[in-house]
Amino acid sequence: MLSIGIVGLPNVGKSTLFNAITNSGVLAANYPFATIDPNVGVVQVNDDRLENLAKIYKSAKIIPTAIEFIDIAGLVKGASKGEGLGNQFLSHIRQVDAIAHVIRCFEDTNITHVEGRVDPIRDLEIIEMELRLADLESIEKRLPRLEKMLKVKNAEAMVEASALTKVKTMIETDGRPSDLDFSDEEKKIVKNLNLLSLKQNLYIANLADTDLANPTANNHFNALVEKGKSLGIDVIPISAQVEYEISTIEDKEEQTIFLESYGLKESGLDSVIKKGYEILGLKTYFTCGPQETRAWTFVAGTKAPQAAGIIHTDFEKGFIKAETLSYDDLMACGSPVAAKEKGKVRLEGKDYVVQDGDIMHFRFNV
Ligand code: GDP
Numbered sequence: 252m253l254s255i256g257i258v259g260l261p262n263v264g265k266s267t268l269f270n271a272i273t274n275s276g277v278l279a280a281n282y283p284f285a286t287i288d289p290n291v292g293v294v295q296v297n298d299d300r301l302e303n304l305a306k307i308y309k310s311a312k313i314i315p316t317a318i319e320f321i322d323i324a325g326l327v328k329g330a331s332k333g334e335g336l337g338n339q340f341l342s343h344i345r346q347v348d349a350i351a352h353v354i355r356c357f358e359d360t361n362i363t364h365v366e367g368r369v370d371p372i373r374d375l376e377i378i379e380m381e382l383r384l385a386d387l388e389s390i391e392k393r394l395p396r397l398e399k400m401l402k403v404k405n406a407e408a409m410v411e412a413s414a415l416t417k418v419k420t421m422i423e424t425d426g427r428p429s430d431l432d433f434s435d436e437e438k439k440i441v442k443n444l445n446l447l448s449l450k451q452n453l454y455i456a457n458l459a460d461t462d463l464a465n466p467t468a469n470n471h472f473n474a475l476v477e478k479g480k481s482l483g484i485d486v487i488p489i490s491a492q493v494e495y496e497i498s499t500i501e502d503k504e505e506q507t508i509f510l511e512s513y514g515l516k517e518s519g520l521d522s523v524i525k526k527g528y529e530i531l532g533l534k535t536y537f538t539c540g541p542q543e544t545r546a547w548t549f550v551a552g553t554k555a556p557q558a559a560g561i562i563h564t565d566f567e568k569g570f571i572k573a574e575t576l577s578y579d580d581l582m583a584c585g586s587p588v589a590a591k592e593k594g595k596v597r598l599e600g601k602d603y604v605v606q607d608g609d610i611m612h613f614r615f616n617v
Contacts, residue, residue, distance in 0.1 A: 252293070253548060254319040255453075255527050256344045258382075259353035260374050261365050264457040264491035268353060269322040271491065271520060274498035290322045296524055296535075298546055300578055300608065304537055307586060310544040316535065318524055321347055344382075345445040348531055350452050351523060352378060353491070356471035357459040371456070371475045382447040383422045389446075390415045390422075411440050418446060427482075451530045454479050454486040455523060460493050464514035485526050489519025534607035537578070538562070555603040559613040569616035573599045578608035 259265045272292035295315040305313045323344050344350065354371045355364065366373065394415060400408035414437040418428045428448040433441055441449060454475055462469045466488040467476075479486045490513075497518050500506045510518060527533075532551040536558060537544060549558050555575075560567030575597045576590050584590040605611070 252317055252319050253349075253527060253531065253533060254321060254347045255523070256321045256323045256347035256350050257353055258323050258344070258350055258378055260355070260377065262362055263353050263355035263374070264357075265322065265353045267491035267495050268455070268457070268489070268520075269320065271494035271498040272320045274495070275520065292320045292322070293317050294320065294520065294524070296528075296546065296548075297521055298535060300537070301544055301546060303582065304539050304578070304610070305544040307581065308539040308544055309541055310539060311541065312543045314543055314545040316546045316548045318527065320351075344447055347450065349527055350382075350447070350450050351455050351527075352452060353455045353457055354475060356456045356469055356475065357462070357490075359459070369471060371471045372478055375454070375475070375478065379448070383428070386428070386446045386448045387419060387422045390419045394419075407440065410434075410436050411444070413437065414441050415444070418448070422448070429482075452482075452484050453523065453526055453530065454484055455519075456486050456488045457491050458488050460490045460513065463488065463490050463493065485530070487519065487522050487526055489522070494519050534605070536605055536607070536609045536611050538612070539610055549605060551607075553605055554601065555599055555605055555611075555613075556601050558605040558611065559615065562613070565617060566613050566615050570601060571614045571616060573603065574612040574614070575599045575603070575605075576610045577606065578610060581610060 257265055257269060269292060272294055275294055276292055295317050298315060301313050301315055304310070321344070352375060354374055355369055356371055358369055366377070394412065397408045397412040397415070401412060414433060417431050417433070417437075418441075421428045421431055428446065456466065456472050456475050458466055458469055458472060462472070466472045472486070472488060476486045478484075493513060497506055497509060497520075500509055506518075510516065528548075533548050534551050535546050535548060537546055539545075547558070547561050549561060555573040556567045556570035559570050559573065576587065576595055580593075580595040581587065581590050584593055584595060587596070590596055
């Protein structure tokens with residue numbers, strides 16, 4: 252399951268947003284793998300296509316995919332040196348796929364800013380510095396161990412040591428490790444090292460509700476967008492308080508009316524999820540039948556057998572063919588039968604690269 256870690260200075264609105272996440276959380280019964288942990292919130296990924304599919308296939312239930320948010324509260328200046336919550340929780344972030352920075356852009360004299368005044372760029376730099384320092388510390392621990400392996404000419408250790416030294420030098424010279432070029436070999440190893448400064452990032456600008464309809468009226472937001480642009484990082488305007496209020500409304504229609512009153516089409520949380528999928532190159536395929544219509548998340552470029560393996564390893568091992576119909580073709584034809592008659596149901600083999608919106612039916616040997 253995709254997981255996104257939420258970081259930010261104290262009093263920027265992280266808990267408010269996280270409470271909105273847990274309030275709109277999924278039914279644990281449908282997601283037995285969801286961890287029961289107060290710092291983890293699992294929300295479903297809304298996808299309008301699911302309802303349409305469930306109608307066509309007369310499915311008894313819909314199971315959307317889910318995404319996990321991890322509240323990594325307490326990252327303050329000096330956290331990597333053990334002043335804040337320290338290394339224990341930094342190890343928590345290492346497991347996430349992407350990091351969402353919650354950045355305070357709202358002014359409110361009643362709510363203290365730990366650094367004295369609202370300044371999103373400075374706040375971001377504090378957090379990013381902490382993430383880099385945490386990496387530096389783990390690299391410095393790891394390198395001496397690698398040196399021992401280098402003595403016996405361990406090839407993998409050589410690649411790892413070279414990659415880590417590059418990152419270390421970059422941090423020490425105040426550069427951004429994400430600007431580094433790694434060889435293909437290094438890339439593979441670097442991925443497994445889970446360095447915080449190499450993770451994909453999202454900036455969540457926490458605005459006053461009155462700024463939501465027109466975020467560019469807020470200069471803190473504009474500064475953040477400029478910074479994001481220079482780094483290729485998207486900024487998502489939200490109001491944590493509004494998100495919290497949305498999460499307390501159960502009725503979908505009422506939610507829509509509430510959102511419209513702020514000039515919004517979707518909740519900020521939905522925008523964060525969409526962006527998360529985008530930056531990580533994630534796509535969705537569907538399995539549909541009378542029992543259920545279900546969404547499955549895969550990484551762009553995945554071939555049919557591996558996509559089948561997401562459902563069950565046996566599907567991958569015994570993969571024969573995949574009956575495939577694209578969502579758009581199905582909608583254009585109106586029914587699976589009509590789609591079949593028009594030749595839109597394809598029988599794809601092991602080299603087929605699964606596309607977003609594919610409706611898959613796997614044939615496999617048991
Ligand atoms: P955290 O320390 O980052 O988890 O911050 P909290 O979520 O606890 O928020 C700190 C304070 O700011 C709380 O009193 C929130 O109600 C308040 N707060 C959060 N978001 C907003 C906002 O968009 N506008 C205003 N005015 N207050 C907010």
